[in-house]
Amino acid sequence: MDFMAFMETMGTYNIPVVAAFFIGLMTAFSPCPLTTNITAVAYISRKLDNSRHTILVGLVYTLGRMASYAGLASLIVYVGLNTQDIALFLQNYGEKILGPVLLIVGLVMLEVIQLNLGGRGDFLNKSMEKLSEKGYLGGFLLGMLFALAFCPFSAVLYFGMLIPLALKTHDGLIIPSVFALATGLPVIISSILLVNGVSKLGKMVNKAQTIEKTVRRMLATLFVAVGIYYILRLII
Amino acid sequence: MAVKTKTEQGKITLGKNQMIVVALVSLAVLAAAYMGTNQPANAEQIQTTTSTTLAKDVVVEKPAQQQDSQVKVEVYHFHATNQCWSCKTLGELAEKTVNTYFKNELDSGRLKFGHINIQLAQNAELTNKYGATGSSLMIGVYKDGKFTKEEDTKVWYKLNNEEDYLAYLKGVLDKRLKGDLS
Numbered sequence: 001m002d003f004m005a006f007m008e009t010m011g012t013y014n015i016p017v018v019a020a021f022f023i024g025l026m027t028a029f030s031p032c033p034l035t036t037n038i039t040a041v042a043y044i045s046r047k048l049d050n051s052r053h054t055i056l057v058g059l060v061y062t063l064g065r066m067a068s069y070a071g072l073a074s075l076i077v078y079v080g081l082n083t084q085d086i087a088l089f090l091q092n093y094g095e096k097i098l099g100p101v102l103l104i105v106g107l108v109m110l111e112v113i114q115l116n117l118g119g120r121g122d123f124l125n126k127s128m129e130k131l132s133e134k135g136y137l138g139g140f141l142l143g144m145l146f147a148l149a150f151c152p153f154s155a156v157l158y159f160g161m162l163i164p165l166a167l168k169t170h171d172g173l174i175i176p177s178v179f180a181l182a183t184g185l186p187v188i189i190s191s192i193l194l195v196n197g198v199s200k201l202g203k204m205v206n207k208a209q210t211i212e213k214t215v216r217r218m219l220a221t222l223f224v225a226v227g228i229y230y231i232l233r234l235i236i
Numbered sequence: 237m238a239v240k241t242k243t244e245q246g247k248i249t250l251g252k253n254q255m256i257v258v259a260l261v262s263l264a265v266l267a268a269a270y271m272g273t274n275q276p277a278n279a280e281q282i283q284t285t286t287s288t289t290l291a292k293d294v295v296v297e298k299p300a301q302q303q304d305s306q307v308k309v310e311v312y313h314f315h316a317t318n319q320c321w322s323c324k325t326l327g328e329l330a331e332k333t334v335n336t337y338f339k340n341e342l343d344s345g346r347l348k349f350g351h352i353n354i355q356l357a358q359n360a361e362l363t364n365k366y367g368a369t370g371s372s373l374m375i376g377v378y379k380d381g382k383f384t385k386e387e388d389t390k391v392w393y394k395l396n397n398e399e400d401y402l403a404y405l406k407g408v409l410d411k412r413l414k415g416d417l418s
Contacts, residue, residue, distance in 0.1 A: 002397075004393045004394070004396055004397070005393070007393060008390060008393035008394075011393070012390070030322075031320065031321075083367070083369055084363075084364070084367045084368065084369050087369035087370055088354065088369065088370065091316065091370050092355075150370075151320060152315070152316060152319065152320045152322070152323045152370055152371040153320050153322050153323070153371070153392075155369065155370040155371070156369075156370060156371055156372060156389065156392060157392075159369035159370060160369060160370075160372055160387055160389045161389050163369075
């Protein structure tokens with residue numbers, strides 16, 4: 001049995017949660033989510049100083065994806081919104097979101113823009129500050145936004161396969177959450193690998209930070225370029 | 237709390253409020269999607285539905301009754317203006333399937349095939365009739381005055397294998413043309 005046949009069998013498996021997981025895996029490796037996931041990995045590995053923290057940001061990013069996917073599915077399953085309206089709307093605007101976000105992430109990574117939540121104040125302010133400093137808030141928002149940036153193929157998998165499953169089982173929470181977990185899995189795995197790789201590399205050549213900096217700069221420049229490309233495509 | 241924007245060694249520092257704006261953007265997307273929705277959806281909207289009332293919405297052809305054979309089938313490849321590789325292949329292979337195996341049915345009008353751009357206003361009625369949520373392959377069957385639509389998602393798994401794709405879709409269409417909706 002070849003790979004796609006296997007994915008088809010699992011994606012149409014009669015245990016909905018299993019099917020959702022494999023539809024999610026398909027999504028994770030389709031072009032658009034793959035691009036956004038690579039962006040996320042680069043964003044997450046921006047500060048590779050603390051391994052636990054890097055992995056946590058990967059998890060928080062996946063939680064962000066979960067919030068969007070489960071939120072959308074709940075609106076459809078429980079509130080009764082029209083799937084077609086939401087699908088077409090998000091596909092119209094998905095690309096419009098992607099460009100500016102990639103550009104901003106690139107600029108943040110190049111340190112042209114510094115996200116600084118400075119200022120003293122109440123508890124909320126302080127926790128916000130803490131979250132942002134560690135990159136949790138950014139990771140979460142990135143996950144939410146990237147999940148909403150639907151491309152044609154990821155839209156097929158979500159609106160054409162996952163949502164019918166959620167409607168059939170009347171489950172707008174668990175099914176999409178499992179799906180989201182699978183779409184974020186490559187990021188979680190990559191962040192674990194990155195942490196291990198970099199710490200090993202650091203031991204080998206005492207220059208991990210320099211390498212990290214160069215790689216980060218290259219990626220950031222790529223994001224800026226891709227972001228501008230997406231934006232220009234909408235203008236021209 | 238005032239927006240704190242200061243320039244520091246040529247760097248732009250974003251304040252907390254701007255961060256909140258970023259958060260609101262994503263909420264706005266959801267809200268706008270909500271506003272753009274004027275009719276409540278239900279489970280039938282995306283699953284296979286049978287509806288006699290929908291039959292009058294047919295844009296491209298007349299009702300099926302006057303035809304000699306009762307069953308008529310439509311195969312539509314819905315897509316957006318900018319197509320991904322998979323989306324294009326989906327349509328090309330579907331077209332190849334009907335042209336290879338169903339020439340007679342196409343000529344006689346029992347089978348209809350089309351590539352439908354969902355972003356063109358002139359296709360809005362057809363897009364809504366099928367409830368297309370984006371790039372998709374839809375099959376509609378007119379039988380005994382009833383219209384049944386379905387989205388075939390299995391074809392997506394066969395894009396890398398033309399032989400499988402053609403054989404699979406041929407099998408489905410053979411059944412539908414016989415009036416078998418299973």
